[in-house]
Amino acid sequence: MESFLEAWNLISENLRSQITEVSYDTWFSKLKPVSLDFDEGVAIIQAPNEFHKSTLERGFHKYLNNAIQSVFGPEITFRLVTPNERPERKKTVQTEEYEYTFDTFIEGSSNKFAYAACRYVAKEPAKNYNPLFIYGNSGLGKTHLLNAIGRELKDNFPEMNVIYVKGDQFANELIEAIRIGSTAGFREKYRKADALLIDDIQFIAGKESTQEEFFHTFNTLYEAKKQIVLTSDRPPKDIATLEDRLKTRFEWGLTADIQPPDYETRVAIVRRKAEIIGLTLPDAVCEFIGMRLKSNIRQLEGTVKKLKAIQLVDGLTPTYSTAQRAISDIVTNDQPTPVTVDKIIEEVGRTYGVSPQDIRSAKRSANVSLARQISMYVVREITELSMVDIGQAFGGRDHSTVVYALQQVEEKMQRDSVLRATVSDIIKNIRDR
Numbered sequence: 279m280e281s282f283l284e285a286w287n288l289i290s291e292n293l294r295s296q297i298t299e300v301s302y303d304t305w306f307s308k309l310k311p312v313s314l315d316f317d318e319g320v321a322i323i324q325a326p327n328e329f330h331k332s333t334l335e336r337g338f339h340k341y342l343n344n345a346i347q348s349v350f351g352p353e354i355t356f357r358l359v360t361p362n363e364r365p366e367r368k369k370t371v372q373t374e375e376y377e378y379t380f381d382t383f384i385e386g387s388s389n390k391f392a393y394a395a396c397r398y399v400a401k402e403p404a405k406n407y408n409p410l411f412i413y414g415n416s417g418l419g420k421t422h423l424l425n426a427i428g429r430e431l432k433d434n435f436p437e438m439n440v441i442y443v444k445g446d447q448f449a450n451e452l453i454e455a456i457r458i459g460s461t462a463g464f465r466e467k468y469r470k471a472d473a474l475l476i477d478d479i480q481f482i483a484g485k486e487s488t489q490e491e492f493f494h495t496f497n498t499l500y501e502a503k504k505q506i507v508l509t510s511d512r513p514p515k516d517i518a519t520l521e522d523r524l525k526t527r528f529e530w531g532l533t534a535d536i537q538p539p540d541y542e543t544r545v546a547i548v549r550r551k552a553e554i555i556g557l558t559l560p561d562a563v564c565e566f567i568g569m570r571l572k573s574n575i576r577q578l579e580g581t582v583k584k585l586k587a588i589q590l591v592d593g594l595t596p597t598y599s600t601a602q603r604a605i606s607d608i609v610t611n612d613q614p615t616p617v618t619v620d621k622i623i624e625e626v627g628r629t630y631g632v633s634p635q636d637i638r639s640a641k642r643s644a645n646v647s648l649a650r651q652i653s654m655y656v657v658r659e660i661t662e663l664s665m666v667d668i669g670q671a672f673g674g675r676d677h678s679t680v681v682y683a684l685q686q687v688e689e690k691m692q693r694d695s696v697l698r699a700t701v702s703d704i705i706k707n708i709r710d711r
Contacts, residue, residue, distance in 0.1 A: 285349045285587040286311045291580055292345035297338075298624050300446060305330070305338055312359065314350075321346055321356040331358045349587050378425030384550055386543030389419060392534040396423045399505060400430035403438075403473055407532040409496075409506035413513050414536030417574035420509040423536075424475050427507055431473050438472040445481035446628060449488040453631060456487070465491075469498045473505040479528075480510045481707060484519035484629050484700040496527055506531075518699035539575065544568035547575055551582040557589065563601050570605055581605050619657055619671045625708050626653045629700065638673045651683040656705055658684060 293306050308330065312322040323342075325331035334342065335358060346356050380400070385393045392412050399410050412420050428442050443451075448468075455464035468474065474495070482488045499506055510517065513535070514528040539547065545568035552559045559582070571577045584604035585596045594600050623634045630649040637650045650672065657668050658680075669675040691698040 285583075285590065288349050288580065288583045288587055289345045291576075291583075292348045293341060296341045296344065296618075298621050299444065300450065300624060300628070301338075303444075303447065305334055306342070309334075314354075319354050321350070321354055323356055323358055325358050325360055328360055331360055334358060349584075350591060378422045379429055380426045382550065382554065383419065383422055383426060384539075384543060384547045386539050386546070388537040388539045388543060389423075392423065392536050395532055395534050396427050396507075397430075399507060400427045400434065403431060403435070403505035404503045408500065408503075409508055409528060409531040411508050411510070411514065411528050411531065411533045412536065413510045413533070415538070415573075416511060417576035418536045418538060419575055420536060421477055424477050424507060424509055428473070428475050431505075435472075439470060440473045440475065441468065441471040442475045442477070445476055445478040448476060448492070449482055449485050449628060452488050452491055453628075465495070468495050471499060471504060473507070474499055475507045477509050478511070479508040480512065480517050480520070480703070481628075482520075483517045484703050485631075487631070489521050489524060493521070493524060493527075496524070500527070500530075517703070519696065519703045538573045541568055541572075544572065544578060547578050548582060551579045552585075555583065555586050557582060557586045557596065559585070559596050563596050563598065566598060566601050567605065577605075619661070619663070619668075622656050622660070622708055623653050625704055626656060629704055640673070651687050652701060652704070654680055654683040655687040655701065656708070659705060660709065 289311075290302075290306070294302050297306075308326050310324040312324050314321045325334060342356060346354055380393075380397060383393065392414075395407055395410055396412070398405075399407050412423060414420055425442065428440050431438055431440050452461075452464060455461045482492055496506065508528060513533060514520065514525040517525070545564050548564045548567050549559065552564070563585075567578065567581055571581060581601070581604045585600060588594050588600050588604065589596065620634070623637050626632075626649050627634050627637055630645055630652075632646050632649040636646045637653055639646075641647075654668055654672060657663060657671070658665075663671065665677045665680045669677055669680045672680075687701070691701060
């Protein structure tokens with residue numbers, strides 16, 4: 279049981295690498311680990327309800343199975359249960375949940391300025407740094423700092439209405455609000471915030487209705503002297519399909535970047551991550567990990583969690599050997615996780631307000647056809663699928679249909695700089711996930 283609870287974060291990270299963030303938030307973030315029986319080879323996981331359970335079993339079984347076996351090996355399978363059928367626990371175990379706070383953030387030369395700005399905003403919201411725009415590559419601590427601001431604001435100002443949301447979640451909520459006719463409620467939610475914290479704001483770029491809505495939300499909050507904090511993987515000027523009026527507003531306050539951590543900071547991060555999950559690491563092992571993994575804090579954290587799982591499952595004390603085992607997948611495969619057609623179709627669909635089902639369907643309306651053609655083009659650009667395989671992935675279309683779609687997108691991109699920038703952003707967003 280303790281092994282399962284300790285390893286759940288590692289399993290969750292593996293799931294995130296296989297699917298889109300939206301799919302993870304919708305279907306996997308609500309799961310709870312219940313028990314693990316090595317003798318029977320079964321991990322019991324609780325889904326919130328029967329519909330959730332059946333959807334996971336029908337459409338996402340392989341992803342969850344892959345994630346569990348990546349940690350515990352091929353001898354372990356899983357079984358989903360609902361609260362009504364959840365088995366009795368033999369033992370209640372309290373888990374140490376990692377918290378995104380300023381105290382757990384490791385400050386170094388690469389993030390010193392951004393860290394100081396975030397601390398100031400949490401202490402003196404909407405005074406000098408409004409908006410605060412933090413940017414840097416994936417895995418360097420932007421989400422940690424954003425959550426730390428939110429937590430500190432709630433501690434310092436309990437009456438504040440602090441809203442944290444991801445850029446694509448903001449867009450999806452708007453799409454749903456438009457669909458069911460509840461845009462007034464959507465606006466009420468966000469424009470009543472005392473502090474609005476948006477992670478990965480670049481995901482609203484290229485989405486016309488979302489940008490329009492956020493423009494007015496931004497203005498309302500800014501004029502009311504409410505704090506706005508945004509994060510992105512690049513500075514405002516480099517978000518190609520972001521409207522100029524938003525780029526300008528994002529630069530009204532303070533812009534701060536986060537760079538990859540230096541060696542000393544990396545070693546300190548490894549030590550701190552190990553301390554948080556109760557793992558004792560020799561100095562030599564911390565230094566070895568810090569030397570081998572240089573660009574991504576998530577990789578450091580994942581390695582520490584992997585060492586914890588190895589200790590719990592195999593009973594092995596962390597050494598050079600187990601550290602090499604823990605980082606082997608990262609070191610030997612520095613390429614991004616392979617991108618699936620599903621991920622591409624979901625991202626294009628979000629950009630153009632079209633469902634994945636419609637993209638794969640025979641519908642011929644202008645917006646659906648464009649989204650389908652762009653999806654095929656992006657699949658060709660960032661996967662190794664053949665024209666025939668691409669056609670099969672899009673509802674069994676033939677080779678000539680795929681060729682025509684690619685030609686259409688290329689011709690349109692030559693004439694339309696906005697479309698060209700939109701496609702470029704879609705490709706970047708998919709590769710960064």
